[in-house]
Amino acid sequence: MRQIACDTADRGEPASIFSDREVLADALTRYYTDSEPQSLWVAESEGRVIGYLAGCFDDERYQRLMAWRVVPAALARAIARGALGRRETWRLLVAMVRTWRSGGFPPRVPLEHYPAHLHINIRQGFRGQQIGQQLIARFVEQVQAAGLSGVRAGVHEDNLPARRFFERMGFTVLGRQPVTLPDGDTYRTHYMITFGRRVIH
Secondary structure: OHHHHHHOOEOOEOOOOOOOHHHHHHHHHHHHHHHOHHHEEEEEEOOEEEEEEEEEOOHHHHHHHHHHHHHHHHHHHHHHOOHHHOHHHHHHHHHHHHHHHOOOOOOOOOOOOOOEEEEEEEOOOOOOOOHHHHHHHHHHHHHHHOOOOEEEEEEEOOOHHHHHHHHHOOOEEEEEEEEEEEEOOEEEEEEEEEEEEEOOO
8 A cells, every 4th residue: 555655656656746655655655554443445466455544533633643643753753764865855845835825735625525535546457447436335335324524635736637537526626736846957836626525314
């Protein structure tokens, strides 16, 4: 799962903004595997994990644990491996500050109507086989059983296949916010779209 997260983190392609894959994998998956594994679904083929859906029912707990446990621990491990001596680390920190200043954190969506969220990735070579649809169907059943009113997910605005996928799954656009990332020797502002789907009980 951690390998798939790193290999698909940038609009379905391997992430290139930070070379320390362990830190990236921690940031993308650690909360779900360690703190809410009951909401984690994986797809397998011949004993090999080919996709996953990491879900969350309690966004306040997610934000709290990410801010005070997951991210600090990941950063501490990165520093221990020499991250502070790498230019890419400082460029990423500058990008995060720019995102915050431009209003990119946190997403402005009605959390009372969409309290659950999901993060989904499918390994290349296995997309287009309804694996993502099955994973989302299982998670939506969980959300419904928990009595929650809706679920949301974030997608890069220029990731058209992912946007079409969520639209086919009954999600609609809730909001759009800027995300600044390093781009060569400069910085580029991308946009993230938050999709949401109400759950009928």
